Amino acid sequence: MYLWLFACALTLIWWFWRPLYWTGSGLKYVTPYPVVGSCLKLITSGNSAFTEYLYNLYPEEKIFGIHFFWRPTLIIRDFDTITDVMVRDFDHFTSNTLPSNQEYDMTGGNLLFLHGMQWKEMRNKISPFFTPAKVKAMLASVDVSMPKAVDVLENSLKTDEPLDVGNLLTQITVDVITQACFGIESDSFEENSKFRPLATIFFSPMAYFMLTIKQTSRTLFKYLRLQSFDLESSLFVKKITRDLVEHRRKNNARGNDFVQGIIEIMDQEQLKKNSADGKIQYFPDGTRKPKYDFDELFLQALIVFIGGVETTATTMTWLFYELAHNQDIQDACREEILDVVRKTGRPVGLESQNEIPTVTGAINEALRLHPAFPFNGRVCTKTYKFRNVDLTIEPGQSVLFPLAPLQKDPNFFSDPNTFDPQRWRHEKPSMITAFGLGPRQCLGKSFSMQEMILVVARLLQNYKFTLHPNTPIPPPVHKTKLASSPEKPIMFNISRVEK
Numbered sequence: 001m002y003l004w005l006f007a008c009a010l011t012l013i014w015w016f017w018r019p020l021y022w023t024g025s026g027l028k029y030v031t032p033y034p035v036v037g038s039c040l041k042l043i044t045s046g047n048s049a050f051t052e053y054l055y056n057l058y059p060e061e062k063i064f065g066i067h068f069f070w071r072p073t074l075i076i077r078d079f080d081t082i083t084d085v086m087v088r089d090f091d092h093f094t095s096n097t098l099p100s101n102q103e104y105d106m107t108g109g110n111l112l113f114l115h116g117m118q119w120k121e122m123r124n125k126i127s128p129f130f131t132p133a134k135v136k137a138m139l140a141s142v143d144v145s146m147p148k149a150v151d152v153l154e155n156s157l158k159t160d161e162p163l164d165v166g167n168l169l170t171q172i173t174v175d176v177i178t179q180a181c182f183g184i185e186s187d188s189f190e191e192n193s194k195f196r197p198l199a200t201i202f203f204s205p206m207a208y209f210m211l212t213i214k215q216t217s218r219t220l221f222k223y224l225r226l227q228s229f230d231l232e233s234s235l236f237v238k239k240i241t242r243d244l245v246e247h248r249r250k251n252n253a254r255g256n257d258f259v260q261g262i263i264e265i266m267d268q269e270q271l272k273k274n275s276a277d278g279k280i281q282y283f284p285d286g287t288r289k290p291k292y293d294f295d296e297l298f299l300q301a302l303i304v305f306i307g308g309v310e311t312t313a314t315t316m317t318w319l320f321y322e323l324a325h326n327q328d329i330q331d332a333c334r335e336e337i338l339d340v341v342r343k344t345g346r347p348v349g350l351e352s353q354n355e356i357p358t359v360t361g362a363i364n365e366a367l368r369l370h371p372a373f374p375f376n377g378r379v380c381t382k383t384y385k386f387r388n389v390d391l392t393i394e395p396g397q398s399v400l401f402p403l404a405p406l407q408k409d410p411n412f413f414s415d416p417n418t419f420d421p422q423r424w425r426h427e428k429p430s431m432i433t434a435f436g437l438g439p440r441q442c443l444g445k446s447f448s449m450q451e452m453i454l455v456v457a458r459l460l461q462n463y464k465f466t467l468h469p470n471t472p473i474p475p476p477v478h479k480t481k482l483a484s485s486p487e488k489p490i491m492f493n494i495s496r497v498e499k
């Protein structure tokens, strides 16, 4: 009885204390509602609208306070301060806002969820598999996937039916990443595909919901026994990885893929035998020392697969929407592509990237106007005094950056809402924040950029894309998916390019 009373009293104190968290800090702040904090807009209108709302709330402030549900969180809207946190003073902010929960979350040990020295060591271990030469070798898969995509386009021409190009791009990215990761072709172009649905499942509203809870309360996530990513789909990918590793070991075979990388790490670590008797060991910062066994390394293949599919497909979907909406730019892109084809006698390769500035500029514009993730965040890991604001924060403090609206701010980009690939002839690519910034930025950035160049060049070389007349301009953004994809499929009419 007394225990219950004590628990209730504590809860009440907590409730009354929380809203006052930012008072006395000298910062502007949004007075929170119970439980949902400052996130009512997130619940009613989705990620993109919420980020926009935050960015426009206090235009004069560099930093202000909110409650991400019940978690006191700082919003940093000033680009210089954001780069201080993400790049210059990264060693004070080595964690993102997604805890690992490795002890009870089956996929919790993947790179995206790791922190501190554990993250650093794992990142150093797998980064060498994304060198320019390795990325180039992995992207040979694009030429295996494109004939299957051409079949889909030709079928749309034959039946004179509009095409869901977003779905086609997902089929391509699933097939490309499956080959890059596992060295096998997927069935993503077949009707009852097992691989194609994975892209949707891993980025579904359920995944978005899980990651939002994970970000808000570790404890709730633990006691509700939640999992970050769909268990059945994760186990499906695990089985493929295990079968492949066993097949390669048994047959002494090798591949040009990411799984080959994890086999090499397992072999090196086996030689060093640094995982004493399978017991968990810890770094001085309290994070776990990797054991580099199959279970841990499979999770790195899983995050490369998950990270590599819907993000790239969504970005290209928005790109094709913009190119269909701006036919003159689509024609200019095609002219550059055909010039390269005429000169070299073969489709655009990565060595011709500099000769297609309108195409690369168009990809940059899609990333600027339609980033897959509208905001990004970090957690303070070492006491930090901001340079431009009189504020010191302690370890554990979450900070969020509303990056999507920042990329449409007229203070940084002239005529910001216009899709203008030519601006990237003088703009610095470092202004693109869609892949994150600093040492923790997207591991697959160059893989994804180069994959987009190859896929877009091959599609535009032979086909012209126009918007189906019923397409809303602009198409609304999905409110509850992990990546900011269009709410409904965008339909395109396809025709063959006259040469």
Ligand code: HEM
Residues within 6 Å of the ligand: 096, 111, 112, 113, 123, 303, 304, 305, 307, 308, 309, 311, 312, 315, 371, 372, 373, 376, 377, 434, 435, 436, 437, 440, 441, 442, 443, 444, 445, 447, 448
């Ligand atoms: C247009 C496509 C993509 C976008 C917009 C994107 C975006 C992002 C973002 C915003 C992050 C977090 C970075 C940060 O916290 O600063 C991230 C992390 C990551 N991405 Fe991507 N990504 C894309 C494609 C890819 C691809 C193709 C792969 C794999 C081949 C990949 C693998 C990863 C991994 C492994 C991480 C975790 C990195 C870490 O925490 O150390 N991504 N990505």
